[in-house]
Amino acid sequence: MLSRTARRLVADVPAIAAAHFEAEADPYHATDNPGGHVNLGTADNRLVWDLLAPRLAHAGPPRASDCQYGPLHGTPELRAAVAALLGPRWNTAIDPDDLVVVSGATAALDVLATALCDPGEAIVVPAPYYAAFDTDLAGRSGARLIPAPMDETTGYALDPEVVGRVLKRARGDGVAVRALAITSPSNPVGHVHPGPVLREVLRVAREHDVDVIADEIYAHSVFGADPFVSMLDPAVSGDHAHRVHGIWGFAKDFGLPGLKVGVLHTRDPDVRAAARALAYFAPVSTQTQATLTRLLDDALWVRDFLYESRRRLGRSYASAAALLADGGIPHVEADGGFSIWIDLSGRLPDPTPEGEHELWRRIFHSARVNVLPGAVFGCPRPGWFRLCHATDAGTVAAGVVRLARVMGETT
Amino acid sequence: MLSRTARRLVADVPAIAAAHFEAEADPYHATDNPGGHVNLGTADNRLVWDLLAPRLAHAGPPRASDCQYGPLHGTPELRAAVAALLGPRWNTAIDPDDLVVVSGATAALDVLATALCDPGEAIVVPAPYYAAFDTDLAGRSGARLIPAPMDETTGYALDPEVVGRVLKRARGDGVAVRALAITSPSNPVGHVHPGPVLREVLRVAREHDVDVIADEIYAHSVFGADPFVSMLDPAVSGDHAHRVHGIWGFAKDFGLPGLKVGVLHTRDPDVRAAARALAYFAPVSTQTQATLTRLLDDALWVRDFLYESRRRLGRSYASAAALLADGGIPHVEADGGFSIWIDLSGRLPDPTPEGEHELWRRIFHSARVNVLPGAVFGCPRPGWFRLCHATDAGTVAAGVVRLARVMGETT
Structure with missing residues (x-):
C-alpha cells in the first residue's frame, strides 16, 4: 500500500x-x-x-570536469553567472551563495514550500494563479493553498487589500499562513505589477508576518510599456527583504524548458540551509550547468x-x-x-x-x-x-x- | 521559522x-x-x-528536441536504452514503462521511500549499510532506518537469518516495517551476494510482507570470480517479484556522477504511479537524457x-x-x-x-x-x-x- x-x-x-x-x-x-x-x-x-542553437553548439562537448560531482546546490560557476544576470534585473546585488540551483522551478517552489510549511499550513495565492502551484507548492510539502480572489472588473489586477483581507480571515479561522506566493509578471494574466502595488503587498505580508515567494520566472519576458519591477528590489521589499524568496529559471526567459534548471534566491540563512539540504534530492546535471554557464558567459550575447x-x-x-x-x-x-x-x-x-x-x-x-x-x-x-x-x-x-x-x- | x-x-x-x-x-x-x-x-x-570523452563528444551539441519539455519520468528513448542495458544484467525483460528516471539515485531512493513509507514507518537495512541511506531513504520521507547488524567474523556477509530476526523483533515492538533495502554489490563491503542468500532474503521479505529496495547501482562494476546475481532475477525474486523495486544509475557503472541520473524500476502499478508523480519534483535535463541515450545507442561500444x-x-x-x-x-x-x-x-x-x-x-x-x-x-x-x-x-x-x-x- x-x-x-x-x-x-x-x-x-x-x-x-x-x-x-x-x-x-x-x-x-x-x-x-x-x-x-x-x-x-x-x-x-x-x-x-x-538564436540559441549556435550558441549552445559553441559550448562544445562535455569535459571531464563537467561530469564529476559538483556541489549539489549548483556549481559556483553557474551561480555566479546567474547572480550577474539577475542582479541588474532585480535591482539588487546578488550573492551567488544565496542562490540554490535545483532541477526546475517546480523543484525550487517545492523546496521553498517544504522549507517554510509543515503539512496543513497555508500559502495565500492571488487568484487566478499559476495552475501548477497546486502541485509545486502543495503536492509534496503538504501545505495548502488559499486563493485570494482578484476582481474581474479590473482584469484580475493584483489588489493588496484583498490579499490583506484573506490573510486576516485565514488567521481569524486559526489557519497558520506561512507565505504569500506571487507570480510577476503574472501567470496567467500577463500583468507587470506596478511598484507601488508590490510595495503595498509586501507591507501587508510584513504586517501579517508571512514570507513571500516571488516567482519571477518571466522577469526578462516583458514587452509592455511599463517597466518590470522586481519584488526583490530594495525599493519594494524594504524591511521585508530577508523574507522575500525569489524564484527564477531557464525555461521561460531562455526558452529551455527541457533542461529543468530552477533557481531560488534567499537571504534568510535558515531558509538557505534548508534549501541546500533539500537540493540534495533534486540536483541538476553538471553537464547542463556547464552548458548554461557557457551560454551566459558572453554578456553582450x-x-x-x-x-x-x-x-x-x-x-x-x-x-x-x-x-x-x-x-x-x-x-x-x-x-x-x-x-x-x-x-x-x-x-x-x-x-x-x-x-x-x-x-x-x-x-x-x-x-x-x-x-x-x-x-x-x-x-x-x-x-x-x-x-x-x-x-x-x-x-x-x-x-x-x-x-x-x-x-x-x-x- | x-x-x-x-x-x-x-x-x-x-x-x-x-x-x-x-x-x-x-x-x-x-x-x-x-x-x-x-x-x-x-x-x-x-x-x-x-573511454568516455570521445564517445560523449560524438553525441554532438544539443538539438532543439533535446531542450523541450519531455515526460517528467524520463524520455521514452532513454528509458528504452536503459531497459535494453539492464534486462540482460537483471536476467529479466524490462518494460521501459516500468522505469522512472529521476535526478540521481538519491532521488530514486527518496522517491521509493516516500512512495512506500509514511513518516515514522521503517526500512530495515543490513549493516554496515550505504552511508547516504540515512539521508536518501529517511531524510525527506520521514521513514526511519532499522539496521540489521551483520557479523564481523564472516566479513559482514549478508545473513538472511539476522534480517529475519530484526524484522520479527521490529514487528514485535509494534514498528510498521515497510521495506528492506539492500545494496548489491554491497556498499561498503564490496560483496556480490550469492544467489541462494538473496533468494533466502527475499523469502524472508515475503514472509514479513515487506517490499525490497534493490540498490544495484554497481551491477556492472563486478570483477570477482563469482557472477553477479540480481535481486530482480526471477530465479531470485520468485513470487515476490512485484515487491522488488530496483535502483540503478549512471554515476558508478558509467563513471558519470555529476550527471545525476538515477533510474527506478518497479512492476507494482501503484508504486509506479507514485514514482511518476514524485518524479515531477526531480526530473533530469533532457539535454543529459539525450546525451546518455546516444552514449548507449551502440551496444558494442x-x-x-x-x-x-x-x-x-x-x-x-x-x-x-x-x-x-x-x-x-x-x-x-x-x-x-x-x-x-x-x-x-x-x-x-x-x-x-x-x-x-x-x-x-x-x-x-x-x-x-x-x-x-x-x-x-x-x-x-x-x-x-x-x-x-x-x-x-x-x-x-x-x-x-x-x-x-x-x-x-x-x-
Missing part, C-alpha cells in the same frame, strides 16, 4: 502536463496535419531556437538575445491580440509572459464551473485547441481561459480561428 | 558530501601538491574518462566499455589490496564496487564509537587521508573504514602509505 503522500500525489495529476502531452502527440501543421491539435496550452517560448526575445514576444502578443479582437474574443491586456487571459464566458452553456468544463471539452475535443480553463488557475469566475501565443504565428492564428468559430456556433 | 522537515534535514548534513568537498578543495598531487588531501572517501570511478571498466576496476582493487596487505591493514575481500572495507580497529585508542571518531580525526586531519569511518555506515563494531580505490594508482598508494604510517605510530 502506498504512503499517504503518494496517494495524495497520485490522485492529483497535474492537468497542464496531461493536456500538453495529448496535444503534442498529434500536433497541428498547416500543410501536413491541418486537422491536428493546436497546442496553445503550454507556456513555451518557441520563438528563439534559431545575453543582452542581444533577451532584447530580441522580448521583441519577438511583443510582436507575437500584438499579432495574437489583434486576431482575438477580430474574432470577437475579449482579453486582458498583457505586458509580459507568454500567455493571454481570454474571456470566453459569453459562450458558456451555464455560468458555472460545470459550464466552463463543458466548454473546455468542446474546445479541446471538437475544435482541437488546447487552452487551459480558468478552473485550473483557481479563477473566481467561470469562462476565462489561458492562451499561450509564444509559438509560430500560423499556429496561433489557426487556434484563434477555431476558437472564434466555437464562439460563433449555436450550441 | 523552518518547517519540521527542514529542521530535521538541516540538522543531518550528509557526512559523505562534506568530507568530499573539503578533501577535493586541496587535493594530493605527487609533484604539485604532495601534502594535499588524499581523497579515498568518495565512491567515484575515475578510471574511465579516456557499451559492451567493450563495461568490459574494460571492469578490467581496470579489478586491477585497481588488486593493487590496493596488495598495498594494504604490505601495510599490515586487514580488509574484507571484495568482488565488486569501488571500495574496500578495511579494519583499523587495531589502532583504536578505545574500542568505542568515540575511539573510532578520534582515529578518524587523526587520519583526516593529520594524515590528510579521507576514508569514511564505520559509524556513518552503521557498522556494528568500531574501527572499520571504507577506502575507495577507483582512482589513479599513485594516489591510492600514497593514501595507503599514510594509513600504514598511522597504524605504525605510537600514540
Whole structure:
C-alpha cells in the first residue's frame, strides 16, 4: 500500500502536463496535419531556437570536469553567472551563495514550500494563479493553498487589500499562513505589477508576518510599456527583504524548458540551509550547468538575445491580440509572459464551473485547441481561459480561428 | 521559522558530501601538491574518462528536441536504452514503462521511500549499510532506518537469518516495517551476494510482507570470480517479484556522477504511479537524457566499455589490496564496487564509537587521508573504514602509505 503522500500525489495529476502531452502527440501543421491539435496550452517560448542553437553548439562537448560531482546546490560557476544576470534585473546585488540551483522551478517552489510549511499550513495565492502551484507548492510539502480572489472588473489586477483581507480571515479561522506566493509578471494574466502595488503587498505580508515567494520566472519576458519591477528590489521589499524568496529559471526567459534548471534566491540563512539540504534530492546535471554557464558567459550575447526575445514576444502578443479582437474574443491586456487571459464566458452553456468544463471539452475535443480553463488557475469566475501565443504565428492564428468559430456556433 | 522537515534535514548534513568537498578543495598531487588531501572517501570511478570523452563528444551539441519539455519520468528513448542495458544484467525483460528516471539515485531512493513509507514507518537495512541511506531513504520521507547488524567474523556477509530476526523483533515492538533495502554489490563491503542468500532474503521479505529496495547501482562494476546475481532475477525474486523495486544509475557503472541520473524500476502499478508523480519534483535535463541515450545507442561500444571498466576496476582493487596487505591493514575481500572495507580497529585508542571518531580525526586531519569511518555506515563494531580505490594508482598508494604510517605510530 502506498504512503499517504503518494496517494495524495497520485490522485492529483497535474492537468497542464496531461493536456500538453495529448496535444503534442498529434500536433497541428498547416500543410501536413491541418486537422491536428493546436497546442496553445503550454507556456513555451518557441520563438528563439534559431538564436540559441549556435550558441549552445559553441559550448562544445562535455569535459571531464563537467561530469564529476559538483556541489549539489549548483556549481559556483553557474551561480555566479546567474547572480550577474539577475542582479541588474532585480535591482539588487546578488550573492551567488544565496542562490540554490535545483532541477526546475517546480523543484525550487517545492523546496521553498517544504522549507517554510509543515503539512496543513497555508500559502495565500492571488487568484487566478499559476495552475501548477497546486502541485509545486502543495503536492509534496503538504501545505495548502488559499486563493485570494482578484476582481474581474479590473482584469484580475493584483489588489493588496484583498490579499490583506484573506490573510486576516485565514488567521481569524486559526489557519497558520506561512507565505504569500506571487507570480510577476503574472501567470496567467500577463500583468507587470506596478511598484507601488508590490510595495503595498509586501507591507501587508510584513504586517501579517508571512514570507513571500516571488516567482519571477518571466522577469526578462516583458514587452509592455511599463517597466518590470522586481519584488526583490530594495525599493519594494524594504524591511521585508530577508523574507522575500525569489524564484527564477531557464525555461521561460531562455526558452529551455527541457533542461529543468530552477533557481531560488534567499537571504534568510535558515531558509538557505534548508534549501541546500533539500537540493540534495533534486540536483541538476553538471553537464547542463556547464552548458548554461557557457551560454551566459558572453554578456553582450545575453543582452542581444533577451532584447530580441522580448521583441519577438511583443510582436507575437500584438499579432495574437489583434486576431482575438477580430474574432470577437475579449482579453486582458498583457505586458509580459507568454500567455493571454481570454474571456470566453459569453459562450458558456451555464455560468458555472460545470459550464466552463463543458466548454473546455468542446474546445479541446471538437475544435482541437488546447487552452487551459480558468478552473485550473483557481479563477473566481467561470469562462476565462489561458492562451499561450509564444509559438509560430500560423499556429496561433489557426487556434484563434477555431476558437472564434466555437464562439460563433449555436450550441 | 523552518518547517519540521527542514529542521530535521538541516540538522543531518550528509557526512559523505562534506568530507568530499573539503578533501577535493586541496587535493594530493605527487609533484604539485604532495601534502594535499588524499581523497579515498568518495565512491567515484575515475578510471574511465579516456573511454568516455570521445564517445560523449560524438553525441554532438544539443538539438532543439533535446531542450523541450519531455515526460517528467524520463524520455521514452532513454528509458528504452536503459531497459535494453539492464534486462540482460537483471536476467529479466524490462518494460521501459516500468522505469522512472529521476535526478540521481538519491532521488530514486527518496522517491521509493516516500512512495512506500509514511513518516515514522521503517526500512530495515543490513549493516554496515550505504552511508547516504540515512539521508536518501529517511531524510525527506520521514521513514526511519532499522539496521540489521551483520557479523564481523564472516566479513559482514549478508545473513538472511539476522534480517529475519530484526524484522520479527521490529514487528514485535509494534514498528510498521515497510521495506528492506539492500545494496548489491554491497556498499561498503564490496560483496556480490550469492544467489541462494538473496533468494533466502527475499523469502524472508515475503514472509514479513515487506517490499525490497534493490540498490544495484554497481551491477556492472563486478570483477570477482563469482557472477553477479540480481535481486530482480526471477530465479531470485520468485513470487515476490512485484515487491522488488530496483535502483540503478549512471554515476558508478558509467563513471558519470555529476550527471545525476538515477533510474527506478518497479512492476507494482501503484508504486509506479507514485514514482511518476514524485518524479515531477526531480526530473533530469533532457539535454543529459539525450546525451546518455546516444552514449548507449551502440551496444558494442557499451559492451567493450563495461568490459574494460571492469578490467581496470579489478586491477585497481588488486593493487590496493596488495598495498594494504604490505601495510599490515586487514580488509574484507571484495568482488565488486569501488571500495574496500578495511579494519583499523587495531589502532583504536578505545574500542568505542568515540575511539573510532578520534582515529578518524587523526587520519583526516593529520594524515590528510579521507576514508569514511564505520559509524556513518552503521557498522556494528568500531574501527572499520571504507577506502575507495577507483582512482589513479599513485594516489591510492600514497593514501595507503599514510594509513600504514598511522597504524605504525605510537600514540
